[in-house]
Amino acid sequence: MARAGLTAERLTRAGAELADEAGFDKVTVSELARRFDVKAASLYSHVRNSQDLRTRIALLALEELADRAADALAGRSGKEALAALADVYRDYARDHPGRYAAAQTRLDTETAAASAGVRHARMTRALLRGYDLTEPDQTHAVRLLGSVFHGYVSLEMGGGFSHSAPDTQETWTRILDALDTLLRNWPEPA
Secondary structure, three states: OOOOOOOHHHHHHHHHHHHHHHOHHHOOHHHHHHHHOOOHHHHOOOOOOHHHHHHHHHHHHHHHHHHHHHHHHOOOOHHHHHHHHHHHHHHHHHHOHHHHHHHOOOOOHHHHHOOOHHHHHHHHHHHHHOOOOOOOHHHHHHHHHHHHHHHHHHHHHOOOOOOOOOOHHHHHHHHHHHHHHHHHOOOOOO
């Protein structure tokens, strides 16, 4: 019989909190069981294993990110939309480092297709329509933005920029200015 109050959703949220506190790589069914002061076996009626738990956290993170992005992008276009989307990723990583790491998890094809990751791609493509990009350049630009946002956020979170001036916010603003300029002046294929 399942322990009263334990559900897959509650365990997923608790796992997400654990990821933010201790790191996504520390999330296991055993660690979560310790937090609820239950035996790990009692959690298996809600999650199959630690990988299932991590996948659920990744899906939660993607959903949260998509919701934040949708709110931030509403009514915006061009550079304003670009900056809003970029700030969503950066702020989410700062607020929820473990969940942000979870959102980078490779999902199987079927799970990925049913995830909020699809919403992320649609929103990014909608943003890029303001820059008049068509395929395949739009796909190249989606990959560029994802790489820059994730790369900068990962380096910043890892302390990679903490030992030098200028301030990281100034650099972030300059990067977004440069991306806007690039997207408005997308190069023709060689």
